[in-house]
Amino acid sequence: MKPRLIVSYVLLVLIGVACFYPALYTILSSFREGNSLFSDHLIPEKWTLQHYKDLFLNNRADRYIPYTKWYLNTLYVATISMVLGTLLQLLTAYAFSRFRFKGRKQMLTIVLILGMFPGFLSIMAIFVILKQLNLLDTHAALILVYSAGAALGMFIAKGFFDTIPKSLEEAARIDGASHMTVFTRVILPLSRPILTYISLTTFAGAWVDFIFARSILRTPEKWTLAVGLWNLVDSYNSTEFTLFAAGCVLIAIPITALFMYTSRFLVDGLTAGANKG
Amino acid sequence: MKQHAAAAGWLSALCMGLGQWYNRQYAKGWLFILIHAAGLYLTIFKLAPLIKDLTTLGTQGRHFEKVGKINRMVEGDNSLYMMIYGVLAVLVLLLYIFLYIQNIRDAVAIGRRREQDQDLQKLNSSFFPWLLLTLPIIGVLAFTILPIVFTSLISFTNYASPNHIPPKGLIDWVGFSTYHKLFNLNVWQDTFFGVLGWTVFWAVTATFTCYFGGILVALLINQQGIRFKGFWRFLFIIPYAIPQFVSLLIMRNMLNEKFGPINQYFQAFGLQGLPWLNDPFWAKVSVIVVNMWIGIPVSMVLVMGILTTIPKDLYEAAEVDGASVWMKFRNITMPYILFATAPILITQFVGNVNSFNVVFLLTGGGPATMRYNNAGETDLLVTWLYKLTLDFNQYNIAAAVAVLLFLFVATMSILVYTRTRSFREEDMIQ
Numbered sequence: 001m002k003p004r005l006i007v008s009y010v011l012l013v014l015i016g017v018a019c020f021y022p023a024l025y026t027i028l029s030s031f032r033e034g035n036s037l038f039s040d041h042l043i044p045e046k047w048t049l050q051h052y053k054d055l056f057l058n059n060r061a062d063r064y065i066p067y068t069k070w071y072l073n074t075l076y077v078a079t080i081s082m083v084l085g086t087l088l089q090l091l092t093a094y095a096f097s098r099f100r101f102k103g104r105k106q107m108l109t110i111v112l113i114l115g116m117f118p119g120f121l122s123i124m125a126i127f128v129i130l131k132q133l134n135l136l137d138t139h140a141a142l143i144l145v146y147s148a149g150a151a152l153g154m155f156i157a158k159g160f161f162d163t164i165p166k167s168l169e170e171a172a173r174i175d176g177a178s179h180m181t182v183f184t185r186v187i188l189p190l191s192r193p194i195l196t197y198i199s200l201t202t203f204a205g206a207w208v209d210f211i212f213a214r215s216i217l218r219t220p221e222k223w224t225l226a227v228g229l230w231n232l233v234d235s236y237n238s239t240e241f242t243l244f245a246a247g248c249v250l251i252a253i254p255i256t257a258l259f260m261y262t263s264r265f266l267v268d269g270l271t272a273g274a275n276k277g
Numbered sequence: 278m279k280q281h282a283a284a285a286g287w288l289s290a291l292c293m294g295l296g297q298w299y300n301r302q303y304a305k306g307w308l309f310i311l312i313h314a315a316g317l318y319l320t321i322f323k324l325a326p327l328i329k330d331l332t333t334l335g336t337q338g339r340h341f342e343k344v345g346k347i348n349r350m351v352e353g354d355n356s357l358y359m360m361i362y363g364v365l366a367v368l369v370l371l372l373y374i375f376l377y378i379q380n381i382r383d384a385v386a387i388g389r390r391r392e393q394d395q396d397l398q399k400l401n402s403s404f405f406p407w408l409l410l411t412l413p414i415i416g417v418l419a420f421t422i423l424p425i426v427f428t429s430l431i432s433f434t435n436y437a438s439p440n441h442i443p444p445k446g447l448i449d450w451v452g453f454s455t456y457h458k459l460f461n462l463n464v465w466q467d468t469f470f471g472v473l474g475w476t477v478f479w480a481v482t483a484t485f486t487c488y489f490g491g492i493l494v495a496l497l498i499n500q501q502g503i504r505f506k507g508f509w510r511f512l513f514i515i516p517y518a519i520p521q522f523v524s525l526l527i528m529r530n531m532l533n534e535k536f537g538p539i540n541q542y543f544q545a546f547g548l549q550g551l552p553w554l555n556d557p558f559w560a561k562v563s564v565i566v567v568n569m570w571i572g573i574p575v576s577m578v579l580v581m582g583i584l585t586t587i588p589k590d591l592y593e594a595a596e597v598d599g600a601s602v603w604m605k606f607r608n609i610t611m612p613y614i615l616f617a618t619a620p621i622l623i624t625q626f627v628g629n630v631n632s633f634n635v636v637f638l639l640t641g642g643g644p645a646t647m648r649y650n651n652a653g654e655t656d657l658l659v660t661w662l663y664k665l666t667l668d669f670n671q672y673n674i675a676a677a678v679a680v681l682l683f684l685f686v687a688t689m690s691i692l693v694y695t696r697t698r699s700f701r702e703e704d705m706i707q
Contacts, residue, residue, distance in 0.1 A: 002502070004500075005500075005502050005503070008497055008500060008503060009503075011497060012497060012498070012503075012509055015494065015513060016509065016512040016513065018570065019512055019513055019515045019516050019570070019574070020512060020515055022524065022527050022528060022531055023515055023519060023524075023527075025527075025531065025538060026527050036536070037530055037533060037536045037537065087412075088412060088413045088416060089413075091409045091410065091412065091413060092409070092410060092413045094409060095406040095407075095409040095410050096406075098406075099405065099406035101406045101407070104406075109691065112691070113687045113691065114417065114421050114422070114425075115624070118631035118633065118659060119421070120633065120659075120663070121428065121631075121659065121662070121679040121682070121683070122421075122424030122425055122427065122428045122679070123424075123666070124428070124431075124666055124672060124675070124676075125423070125424035125425075125427035125428050125431075126420065126424050129361065129419075129423065129424070129427075144420065145420060147416070148416035148417065148419060148420035148421070149416065149417060149420050149421050150413075150416070151413030151414075151416060151417055152417060152421065155621070155624060156579075156621065159617060159621075163586055163617070179405045193582070204520065207520060208520040208521055208522040208523070209522075210522060211633065211663075226520075226522055229523075229526075230522075230526075233526055241530060244526070244530075245527075248523045248526070248527060251520055251523055252518075252519045252520055252523050255518065255519070255520050256515075256518040256519055259514070259517070259518040
């Protein structure tokens with residue numbers, strides 16, 4: 001074996017361990033008895049499902065943790081935000097990538113600038129506006145906040161559309177396809193990788209956000225997982241690490257599974273073979 | 278030849294819709310006249326008082342009034358609502374003015390077509406993109422632009438506890454005095470410049486470590502001769518796949534000085550554990566390293582995606598010409614990656630300036646320090662202003678920081694962005 005390859009493999013193993021270790025530690029801790037962060041052995045000496053039971057059955061009499069409810073809330077908010085956000089972002093990216101209309105350059109610059117204005121800088125303003133609309137403490141408000149600005153994150157999608165050869169579109173045009181047909185029959189089928197990417201990021205964004213969720217949602221029954229878990233950690237700190245670990249595992253499972261399942265789309269050949277001469 | 282353009286234009290300037298009627302476009306004319314009537318009515322009866330309120334922000338707060346013999350509390354003006362409605366009113370007014378101008382331009386354009394006896398059925402090819410953009414624009418207007426305007430306005434007021442919180446107290450316009458405080462008053466000045474310095478250092482370091490780390494890892498996997506590529510990719514994507522908020526809280530526990538596993542291993546090797554999150558220096562190191570752990574997979578996925586889009590025939594042609602591995606990398610791979618990721622690099626830099634989660638969830642801005650006012654050693658501008666808003670109710674200072682941050686970021690990115698090739702030569706790849 002060449003020395004270059006040996007060095008590469010050593011590096012790969014090291015990075016791999018670094019990537020995997022925190023997750024492994026948390027997963028194993030969630031099955032460990034007791035509640036402490038500290039332990040002499042990585043692998044639990046006694047395995048238990050107690051922490052998961054505690055979360056779902058809410059049978060810790062000493063603390064109020066409606067975990068199942070949070071879970072459903074989060075799923076609901078994240079799914080709807082994903083659909084709306086993806087739609088908005090896709091439309092924007094497509095319009096900017098494929099059309100040369102008046103004011104396009106200026107609007108691109110505006111999108112660029114606005115996209116960099118961190119949403120939560122204006123959280124105070126958003127809060128007051130939502131209060132006026134009587135939308136505070138509702139999931140609808142949260143969904144609006146998550147999806148309304150989605151268009152601003154369109155640069156990656158636009159970059160993707162830019163790489164789809166124009167010749168494909170022109171071919172369809174010559175065959176008499178309308179704007180809408182070109183979009184749905186030519187562009188969309190080719191956009192699966194970027195569609196996956198956008199949906200995943202918007203879903204994950206809604207799933208993990210806690211800044212907006214914490215300021216908009218007030219009653220514990222309406223909380224999302226992030227707010228709930230945050231409160232769990234904030235109130236009990238590291239003294240309930242195993243319970244926290246179980247909560248983490250359950251939060252990470254759907255996102256991670258979804259991600260692993262779809263990640264192959266992200267790195268598949270994007271337009272491989274589409275533009276044959 | 279008749280002067281249709283001028284006539285239609287003047288008529289439309291006189292009253293919306295008249296020019297369209299003159300051009301015999303009656304439906305459009307009616308539409309514009311309706312808009313005109315609604316606009317005039319709204320401006321005089323609704324918008325004018327609201328805009329007047331915006332300039333005064335109310336004259337009397339909640340106060341006691343004598344009704345007969347009893348003192349009764351009376352709700353006064355709420356400056357905050359006056360500001361919101363005022364801003365909305367100005368927006369509506371601007372929309373009205375914009376439509377008015379469009380109406381004149383439309384009348385002139387159609388008039389000109391009539392002068393030249395052209396077909397009035399205009400080929401509306403620029404219409405479709407605007408149709409696509411309608412919904413996104415509304416969303417951005419309501420939830421991004423309006424809040425930004427509102428935030429900037431607040432930075433010019435004295436909206437701060439304890440005395441100027443509606444509905445009890447009134448807010449007043451104070452001009453630039455908030456900014457003056459931030460720059461020149463000792464209490465705020467030291468914190469501001471200290472936090473700013475760390476923010477810049479952090480953003481530069483975080484961006485470069487993640488970007489080049491990602492490229493290196495992607496190339497490492499993509500080398501010829503490396504086996505199980507799918508497995509390595511799967512392994513390295515794990516940090517990206519775990520929700521950031523979860524992994525950051527886990528990291529916080531891992532780095533715990535007393536019980537955390539990392540210090541435990543240090544001790545197993547006979548080394549002393551490090552105060553990862555409690556020492557100013559090590560807290561900064563931790564934040565940067567943990568950010569690499571989170572950020573490198575993102576860049577890696579992007580770069581790997583780009584690597585697969587590079588046409589294979591480029592490499593084949595290069596091989597025919599006898600190019601070495603290094604030459605292929607320098608002349609094909611790297612330019613492609615840079616071309617495709619330049620905008621992403623800038624967004625990542627700006628994202629890092631505003632990287633709230635990593636700092637807030639990992640260190641909470643700490644460790645605390647006496648040097649700063651309401652800020653800790655690792656606080657970025659964003660986390661500082663978050664604390665100012667939520668914990669200390671210093672809305673105007675927070676808003677001023679937000680505005681400065683925005684200006685700084687916007688200028689930086691426009692400068693860099695307009696200079697990248699992918700913006701100037703956008704259609705290069707096609």
